[in-house]
Amino acid sequence: MTTEELIAELSKRPAGAKPPAPMGRALALGLAAGLAVSVALFLAVLGPRPGLLGLWADPLIAAKTLMPLAAACLALTALLPSVRPGAALGAGARALWLVPALAAGLFALAFAGLAPGERLATFIGHSIQVCLPAISLLSLPLTAGIVAALRRGAPEHPARAGALAGLVAGGLAAAVYSTFCTEDSPVFYAVWYSCGIGIATGLGALAGARWLRW
């Protein structure tokens, strides 16, 4: 088939028979479905700690939930641009580094405030073996929902788009998990939540490289 013939063929169908629904709606659906599965899984297996609402008055405990949520929201703003050829990722992506910077700041302050003897024990905590797998696993339904929605797009860098999806998923998963976790020092959570979100981001990048190619 020559290029001219191909053009003649394609131009018989200028607009799609049915125009595809806006990608934003597909993304919202995928995200909502993934979140529903993650939250259901969380409630079935772990569940929130007792007295959670009162504890949120403590800014360090609130930050444990709010910081991963902020990372997820910032990454979310870059998701649709990441699957639009030629689009810039935008201000949200540029502001992403603020969250790890804030986490590092909280870590340093809390670390300095601890007696030298307590530091290692607080850092290691008692729940790494729950924290990392839980955040990674809770992120998977979200990553699946987001990546499925993004397949309608056309990412110039599929792994990067997948990593952003994993970051949104990991941030939301960590925020959900934080309502179960009783380790309230940034010396613990700034490090291990970041690791969990990092694992989710890496899994997202792998998923993107595999399923977001077009």
Place this chain on the structure above:
Amino acid sequence: MGAERDRRWSELLRAANRGDGAAYAAFLTEVAPVIRTVVAGRGRSLGAEVEDVVQEVLIALHTKRHTWRESEPVAPWLYAIARYKTLDAARAGRRRGQMSPLDEAAEPADERLPEPGAAGDVARLLARLGGGEGGRAARIVRALGIEGRSAAEVAAREGMSEGAVRVAYHRAMAELKAGAGATEREP
């Protein structure tokens, strides 16, 4: 010239989105040489495949045209798609180890044609599939198995769904393998 050109492309593509086939044809005809420049410039290793990649980019523009927003310029969108498809084709070329199409057909892998044999044998086997649908099965085998095209691309060209192309391909390969077994037993 850039802004002027982009406004024209934008108008044509908007009209196409409203169902104007002539505007769409004009748009595709006008961007094809631009795409050819991008592909030839970025994919130096592609050689004779340049026109194939140009067609792949045109098909990608078509299937992904909902990713262009009417408020945004056309050129960056178009160039990004051309870059992606060129890189992709170059990667696929490296994976095939720069073998010529004939070498690849002679590679004794599972999904390849059964016994290498001379090119004439392959042609005769393909000719056997020619019946029924006016050689469509043969075209699909040639495109997927020998030329290494994607199922999506073949589907667009044949006006079939991707799944139907895969099914037709596997059915034809099974027939070829059965046919090759029979040929071997013949003197």
